[in-house]
Each structure stands twice: as C-alpha cells, then as structure tokens.
Amino acid sequence: MTFQAKISGYADPALHAEGLYIGGAWHAGGGIPVADPSTGGRLAEVADASVADAIRAVDAADAAAAGWRATPARTRSEILRRWFELMTAHAEELAVLISLENGKALPDARGEVAYAAEFFRWYAEEATRIPGEFRRTPSGSHTILVDHEPIGIAVLITPWNFPAAMATRKIGPALAAGCTVVLKPASETPLTAYAMARLGAEAGVPAGVVNVLTTTKPGPVTNAMLSDPRVRKLSFTGSTGIGRTLLAEASKTVVSCSMELGGNAPFIVFDDADLEAALDGAMIAKMRNAGEACTAANRFYVQEGIHDAFVAGLTGRMAALRIGPGAAPQTQCGPMITRKAVEKIDRLVSDAVAAGARATTGGKPLSGDGFFYPPTVLVDVPVDAAIAREEIFGPVAPVYRFRTDDEAIRLANDTEYGLAAYVYSRDLKRALQAGKRLEAGMLGINRGLMSDPAAPFGGVKQSGLGREGGVTGILEFMEPKYYAVDY
Ligand code: NAP
Numbered sequence: 001m002t003f004q005a006k007i008s009g010y011a012d013p014a015l016h017a018e019g020l021y022i023g024g025a026w027h028a029g030g031g032i033p034v035a036d037p038s039t040g041g042r043l044a045e046v047a048d049a050s051v052a053d054a055i056r057a058v059d060a061a062d063a064a065a066a067g068w069r070a071t072p073a074r075t076r077s078e079i080l081r082r083w084f085e086l087m088t089a090h091a092e093e094l095a096v097l098i099s100l101e102n103g104k105a106l107p108d109a110r111g112e113v114a115y116a117a118e119f120f121r122w123y124a125e126e127a128t129r130i131p132g133e134f135r136r137t138p139s140g141s142h143t144i145l146v147d148h149e150p151i152g153i154a155v156l157i158t159p160w161n162f163p164a165a166m167a168t169r170k171i172g173p174a175l176a177a178g179c180t181v182v183l184k185p186a187s188e189t190p191l192t193a194y195a196m197a198r199l200g201a202e203a204g205v206p207a208g209v210v211n212v213l214t215t216t217k218p219g220p221v222t223n224a225m226l227s228d229p230r231v232r233k234l235s236f237t238g239s240t241g242i243g244r245t246l247l248a249e250a251s252k253t254v255v256s257c258s259m260e261l262g263g264n265a266p267f268i269v270f271d272d273a274d275l276e277a278a279l280d281g282a283m284i285a286k287m288r289n290a291g292e293a294c295t296a297a298n299r300f301y302v303q304e305g306i307h308d309a310f311v312a313g314l315t316g317r318m319a320a321l322r323i324g325p326g327a328a329p330q331t332q333c334g335p336m337i338t339r340k341a342v343e344k345i346d347r348l349v350s351d352a353v354a355a356g357a358r359a360t361t362g363g364k365p366l367s368g369d370g371f372f373y374p375p376t377v378l379v380d381v382p383v384d385a386a387i388a389r390e391e392i393f394g395p396v397a398p399v400y401r402f403r404t405d406d407e408a409i410r411l412a413n414d415t416e417y418g419l420a421a422y423v424y425s426r427d428l429k430r431a432l433q434a435g436k437r438l439e440a441g442m443l444g445i446n447r448g449l450m451s452d453p454a455a456p457f458g459g460v461k462q463s464g465l466g467r468e469g470g471v472t473g474i475l476e477f478m479e480p481k482y483y484a485v486d487y
Contacts, residue, residue, distance in 0.1 A: 014198070015090065015093055015094070015097065015195035015198055015199070016044075016191065016194075016195065017191075017194035017195065017197070017198055018030070018044055018045060018046045018047060018191075018194065019046075019047050019194075020047045020049050020053055020057075020212070020213045020214070021194060021197045021210075021211060021212040021213070022053065022056055022057045022060050022211050022213065023056075023057075023059075023060035023063070023064075023207050023208045023211065024060075024201065024206070024207025024208060025207070027047065027053070028047065029046075029047030029048060030045045030046070030047060030048070031045070031046075031047065031048030031216065032045060032046045032047070032048050032187050032190070032214055032215075032216055033045050034046060034101055034187075034188070034189075034190060034191060035188070035338070036100060036101070036103075037101075037102070037103035037326070037334070037335040037336065037337055037338065037370060037371045038100075038103055038324075038325035038326055038327070038328075038334065038335050038369075038370045039325070039369050039370050040339070040369050040370055040371065041369075043100060043101060043191075044101075044191060046190045046191070046194070046214045047213075047214060048214065048215055048216050048217075049213040049214060049215040049217075049221060050215075050217075050221075051217070051220055051221055051224045053213060053215075053221075054182070054213060054215070054221045054222075054224050054225050055224060055225070055228065057182045057211040057213055057225075058153060058182060058225055058228050058230055058231060060207070060208035060211050061153045061180040061181060061182055061208055061209075061211055061230075062153060062180075062230050063208050064180045064206055064207065064208030064209045065152070065153060065179075065180045067206065068175075068178060068179075068180050068206065068209050069150050069178045069179075071178070071206075073127045073128045073130065073176075073178075074127075074128055076127045076175060076176060076178065077124045077125070077127040077128050077176070078124070078204075079175070079203055079204045079205055080120045080121075080123055080124035080127065080172060080175060080176060080203075081120070081121065081124040082202075082203035082204060083120045083199060083200055083203035083205070084117050084118070084120035084121040084124060085203075086199040086202055086203050087113065087116065087117035087120065087164075087168075087196070087199060088114075088117050090199065091110065091113045091114065091117070092110075093195075094109075094113045094164060094192065094195060094196075095109040095110045095112070095113050096109070096327055097191055097192055097195055098112060098113070098163055098164060098189075098192050099326035099327035099334070100191075100326065100327050101163065101188070101189045101190075101191050101192065102160060102161070102163055102188070102189050102192075102326065102334075102337065103290075103325075103326040103334040103335040103336065103337060103370075103371070104289050104290065104292070104326050104334050105290070105324075105326055105331045105332055105333060105334045106326065106327060106328075106329065106331065107332070108288060108289050108290075108334075109326070111288075112162055112164055112165050113164055115162075115165050115451060115453070116162070116164035116165035116167070116168040116169075117168070118453040119165070119168040119169050119171075119172040119173075119453045119469070120168055120171075120172050121453075122172065122453040122454055122469070123172035123173050123175070123176040123473075123474065124172075124176070126173070126176055126471065126473075126474050127175075127176035127177075127474075130148050130177070130474065130478070131148065132145070132146055132147050132148065133145065133146035134146075142484050142485060142486050143484075143485040143486070143487065144482065144483075144484065144485075145482070145483040145485050146480050146481070146482050146483075147480070147481045147483070148177075148475065148478040148479070148480055148481070149178075149478060149479050149481050150177050150178030150179045150477065150478060150479075151177070151179060151232050151233045151256060151477050151478055151479050152179065152230065152231070152232030152233060153179065153180055153181070153182070153230050153231045153232060153233070154170070154174045154179045154180075154181045154182075154231075154232070154233035154234070154235055154477060155181070155182050155184070155222065155225050155226065155231055155233065155234050155235070156170040156171065156174070156181050156182065156183045156184070156235050156236075157183075157184045157218075157222065157234070157235070157236045157237070157238065157246075158170070158183065158184070158185050158186060158193070158237050158238075159186050159237055159238045159239075160185075160186035160187075160188035160189040160337055161289060161292045161293060161294070161337070161393075162289075162293075163185060163186070163189035163190075163191075163192035163193060164192050164193075164196060166237045166260075167183055167185060167192075167193055167196060168196070169237075169453070169457070169468045169469060169473075170183070170235045170237075170468070171183065171200075171210060172453075173468070173473045173474040173476065173477050174233075174235070174477045175205070175209065175210070176474050176477075177474050177475075177477035177478045178478075179233065179477045180208060180209045180210070180211075181209070181210055181211065182211045182212075182213065182225060183197075183210065183211065183212045183213075184212075184213055184214070184215065184218065184221070184222065185212065185214060186238075187214060187215075187216065187218075188337055188338065190214040193212050193214075194212060197210060197212045219245075222246065222249070223249050226246075226249050226250055226252070226253055226255055227252065227253055229253065231253075231255060232255060232256060233255065233256050233257075233258075233476075233477060234246060234250050234255050234256070234257045234258070235257075235258040235468075235476065235477075236257070236258070236259055236260070237260040237261075237294075238260075238261070239261065239262050240261040240262040240416075240417070240462050240463070243259045243261040243262075243464070246259075247259065256476075256479075257465060257466075258464075258465060258466035258467075258468070258476045259464040259465040259466065260294070260457070260458060260459070260463075260464050260466075260468060261294075261417075261419075261459065261462065261463050261464040262294060262391050262417055262419070262462075262463060263294040263295060263296070263298070263391065263417050263419030263420055263459065263463055264298045264299065264388075264389070264390075264391055264415045264416075264417040264419075265285070265295055265296060265297050265298050265299070265417075265419060265420040265421055265422065265440070266297070266298070266299045266300075266301055266408075266411070266412035266415075266421050266422070266438070267281075267282060267285055267286075267297035267299065267300045267301070267421075267422040267424075268301045268302075268408050268412060268421070268422065268423045268424065268434065269282075269300070269301070269302045269303060269306060269310055269424045270303050270306075270405070270408075270423070270424065270425040270427075270430065270431075270434075271303040271304075271305035271306050272425050272426045272427055272430075273306060273424035273425050273426060273446075274424070274426055274446075275306060275309055275310065275313065276313075277424065277446060278306075278310065278424040279310065279313040279314060279317060280448065281422065281424060281444070281446070281447060281448030281449075282297065282300065282310075282314055282397070282448060283314075283317055283318075283448070284448030284449050285297035285422055285444065285448035285449070286395070286397050287318075287321070287332075287333065287375065287395060288449070290333050290334055290335075290336065290394065290395045291392060291393060291394045291395040291396065292336065292337065292341075292393050292394065294391075294419055294420075294463075295419060295420040295442070295450065295451065296391075296392070296393070297397070297422060297448075298388075298391060298392055298398075299388055299398060299400060299411075299412070300314075300397055300398065300399040300400065301400050301402050301408045301411055301412060302399055302400070302401060302402070303401075303402055303403070303408070304401055304402070304403055307399070307401045310399070311360060311377065311379055311399055314377050314397060314399070315360040315361050315377045318361050318362065318375035318376070318377050318395070318397065319361040319362075319375065321333045321375050321395075323366070323372060323374060323375075325370070333374075333375055333395055335370045335371040335372045336371045336372070336373055336393075336394055337371065338371055339371050341371065341393065341394065342365050342371050342372070342373050342394075343365075344393070344394075345365070345373050345392060345393070345394035345396060346364075346365050346373070347386075348385075348386055348387040348390060348392055348396070349363055349364075349376060349378065349387070349396055351385060351386050351387065352378055352381050352382070352385045352386070352387045352398065353378075355381075355382045355385050356380055356381075356382055357378045357379065357380050357381040357382070357385065357387075357398070358378065358379055358380050359376055359377065359378055360377045360378075360379055361374075361375065361376060361377050362374040362375050362376030362377070362395070362396070363376050363378075373394050373395060373396075374395065375395040375396075375397075376395060376396040376397065377396075377397045377399065378396065378397065378398040378399065379399050381398040381399065381400055383400055383411055383414075385398075388400075388415075389415065391417075405430070405434065408434070409434060409437045409438065412438055413437075413438065413439045415461075416461060416462045417459065417461060417462055417463045418439045418440050418441060418459050418460035418461035418462070418463045419440060419441055419442065419458075419459035419460075419463035419464070420440055420441070420442045420443075420444065420450060420459070421435070421438045421440035421442070421443055421444070422443070422444040422445075422447070422448060423435055423438070423443065423444070423445055423446070424446055425446070428445070431445045431446065432445065439460055439461060440459065440460065440463075441456075441457075441458045441459040441460050441463065441464075441467075442455075442457065442458075442459070452469070453469045453470075454469065454470060455469055455470050456468075456469060456470035456471075456472055456473065457469045457470070457473075
C-alpha cells in the first residue's frame, strides 16, 4: 500500500511533504526511505540533502535573519500562536503521522502533539517578555545596562523518539528570540517535521526563517554548517555519543551549544510509598513511547518491604498491555523504531538473564513483521549488569531490591548520566531530601511524568548542557549585551 493510500482516512495528505524545505520553497528529491516500524515495510521516501543544500539552507536563514530580528516581538508571538492553533486543529492528523513513522501508540502520539504544540503557545507568550537589566554598579561608578539579542542562525538537530516535540522545543524559543533556523530531523521520522513546516508556512512564518532538511550524511552536512561563520548556535537532542562528537566539532568555530542527551533514570520506591500511585507512575515513566524516551525509568530501585508487591503489580500491568501497530486504535504498546533497537534490547535482557536475572513477563522479542519487543519485567538483576549502565530505550523494567535510603541514592547516582530521577514516598520530607542528593536535572516526586513546556528540561553530568522550555529556554538562543553607561 502506498503511503498516500495508507494515510487517506487517517491523515491529511496536504500535510505530506517529502522534499527539502529551503527558503520557503519545496525542493523535490528522494534517497531516504522511511520505514513503517509496525510492518517493516516502506512508508515514504524523502530527499537526501547534500552539503551544498545545507549551505543553501544557511544562505536562506541568513537572508531572512535581519527581517526576522527586526520583526516586533508581538508579531513573532502572534505567528507562533497561530502555529500552535494550526497544530491543535490538525492534532489528529499529526498524531496518526507520528504513529505511522515512529510506531508509538496513538494515545502517546496524541499526547506528544499536545505537548509539542504547547511549546509554540508558551514561547508565543515568552517572546514578548524578554528580560533586560538596568542597575548601578556596587561601587557606584556607572550604570550596567544589559540587553538580550538573538544569537544568530541556529542549527537544530532532533531525534526520532519525539518527532514533533523535539522540533517545537527548539523552534519555539529560537523564533521567539528572533533567530532563524535550519532544522535537521532524524532520518527515521522526517515526515512529521515536514508536515510541521507546512503548518508553519500557513501560520505566516516568513520564507527562510525555518528551513528543514533531511540527509543520509548528517556528519558532513552538520560540520559544513558549523564551520560557516554565520551559524552561531547548535541545539542538539540525541545520544550522548553524537553529542560529544558535535561538541568537538563546534569547538572549532566556538559555536554556542545546547545539548539534550541520553538518560539512565532511576525510579526509587521507598517502603512508605503509596503502592498504587507508585505503580501508576512506574507505568508512565517506563511505558510512555514504549520506553523510547530519554526520561524513561531505566532502573527501578524498590525497598525490600514493598518489593514483592511492587513486582507483582508491575508484572500484572505490563503483561496486560495490548501490543500492536502504532496507529491501530486498540494499541497500547507499539513497535520499536528499528530492528537494530530490538536487537539491542534483546542483548541487554539476555545478558542480564545470563547473569542471574529472571523475567516475570516478556523477555524475548516477538517474531513476525515489524519491530516488536513485549513489555518485560526483570527481577534479581545484578546491579552491575549492562542493563543498569546503558539506556534500554524499550519496554523493559529491571527491578533491583534495596535496604537503606543511602544504598538507594548511591546506586541511583552510579551512572554517567543525570537527566531524570523519580522518587515515591508518602513522606514528602524524605522524598525531597532524596531529591537533593540525586544527581539529576529533573526530579519526579510522586509523579511519573515531569515534561512540561513551562519548566526547564535538561540534565547534568553527561546528559547535557543547558535547558529547554521554561522561562530560561529562550535565553539559550540569545546573547546578553552589556553596556557600561555614564549619564
Ligand atoms: P542519535 O543517533 O544521537 O541521533 C540524533 C540526531 O543526530 C539525528 O537527527 C541524527 O541523524 C543526528 N546525527 C547522527 N549522527 C550525526 C553526526 N555525526 N552529526 C550530526 N548529526 C548527527 O539519537 P537517536 O537515536 O535519534 O535518539 C535517541 C537518543 O536521544 C537517546 O540517547 C535519548 O536519550 C536521546 N534523547 C534525549 C532527549 C533529551 O531531551 N535529553 C530527548 C529525546 C532523546 P540521523 O537520523 O540522520 O542519523
């Protein structure tokens, strides 16, 4: 079945685009097949940008830069607000598109569209509230005046796991700040990014302010843009490994970097936790996107008094999830993004089992078409197993038993990552004290979901640099300019 036939009745064909979007025009081309992870078949084919195309996109962003920078904040705000409204009006079509190319279950895709659109609404509001300073020096010698200016052309690189939200989390603040951008979405999920570009044009985003390109050569294409002196910002979301490579590359031209990288979130359940609330939270923290989230709970540390009841409850809930194609209405757990992803999960689970772990449900990839791994709970996992160190990025919940608070904190912090952490306890003082000792940029206290456009999202240690969202997210796309003034 062709992609057009497949989306008819689901998604709006007018949102479908496969060419590069540069300078407000579509440039046809092919070369990058887009797979349907639910079947393994081909969904579409999008254009493959060359280094020359990337420089053309920077030219377009440069040509639009002065006009966009000079556009009143109120006008930029209203364009972002219209983009939010258009995404909301097309929410169901976008959700189906995300489910088709990413494989996530429709309820997750609907949640992503609402979350993604909210970044445009939030930054439509923030665009008109860019802060400045006016104060005397402590010695009284002069006046300090600080203005914030748009940093310049921004290259935005996004992963496949949230194809809409990772793009809007960057485009929203960049445009609100007055920057023009080149977005490079992941090759696995380009259709959502192109659909969003169509809606942006309809919302009134001027030609060249947002350019979108897909490529099979992300290294050379990105390096060419980073070495162009007109590019002053790199905002990357993806794996820590690629983040390190890009930081090294950006150092050559001293480009400002924001990095949202990998995670290995601990989920700590103390004996005094509300068991049902902890199980509800565990299911969200583990199974949103079938575990393919940077904030996904990767290690469940459960105190000995509640351990067995927690494992029984989690096993029941995980085993009851309906597995199926992402866009099918009954599906609660869709496929993984690629066969390679299934193989990685299988390796981590098999290693853990070989080291003494036991699966209380799941534990083996599903055969047949598509890239499916079933919801899995592992117990008796050795704390030094590879599955405790690496991002699982799948529907597997390894549960570790602990005795004391100190032991839980020590195990939780024993990782190079520091993105998210979760704590469940009825004693808020105990939970907050644990939060203070946990090395993470974001804490879920008696909550399995922390993502919110109004809050600063980001990690410490090797999970990243900078924050997206919230009141500070816009400053990632601005440079403070200090005027020393006598008057
Ligand atoms: P990835 O392999 O690092 O890819 C991310 C993006 O980087 C893709 O667009 C990819 O393009 C591009 N890329 C790959 N090699 C590159 C290079 N040499 N130069 C420039 N760009 C390059 O990550 P992923 O597998 O898509 O996403 C999963 C990872 O993202 C996980 O580690 C997850 O934790 C992390 N993540 C973090 C956050 C956060 O906010 N902290 C949010 C979501 C995901 P191609 O697709 O063309 O290879």
